Amino acid sequence: MVRDHSGGVVKAQIIEVGPAKEKWLTWYCPGCRCDHGVPVPPSPRAWVWDGSLSAPTLAPSFIVSSGHFSAGHSGPCWCTYKSEDGSPPPYRCERCHCYVQHGQIQFLADCTHDFAGVTVEMNDDR
Numbered sequence: 001m002v003r004d005h006s007g008g009v010v011k012a013q014i015i016e017v018g019p020a021k022e023k024w025l026t027w028y029c030p031g032c033r034c035d036h037g038v039p040v041p042p043s044p045r046a047w048v049w050d051g052s053l054s055a056p057t058l059a060p061s062f063i064v065s066s067g068h069f070s071a072g073h074s075g076p077c078w079c080t081y082k083s084e085d086g087s088p089p090p091y092r093c094e095r096c097h098c099y100v101q102h103g104q105i106q107f108l109a110d111c112t113h114d115f116a117g118v119t120v121e122m123n124d125d126r
């Protein structure tokens, strides 16, 4: 467990992405069982972030989608892979949609994972 200078438990991390070393805020998502991240200032296309790593607030909401949940998707996807290929698909079509506020992840009802509609405390423990 890591604490910041004010004693708060650090729940999110700053990483540098790509050759331009863009700053991204990343956090662990228990729904997807992986990290999510968004660019934060001074990166281009940055989310609005209150600067906190112990109780971060981001705006607007975060959404990631794959397969037929992607915007503008048409045609085959991972759901139809097995009927075409005969073997189980390596990925699933998923959507994760949440608000990050005051160190809590508020999952919206349109998530495809078990945490849909649930609010959890952000937690860096795996």
Ligand SMILES: [Zn+2]
Pocket (backbone or CB within 6 Å): 029, 030, 031, 032, 033, 036, 096, 097
């Ligand atoms: Zn997620």
Ligand SMILES: [Zn+2]
Pocket (backbone or CB within 6 Å): 067, 068, 069, 077, 078, 079, 080, 093
């Ligand atoms: Zn699909």
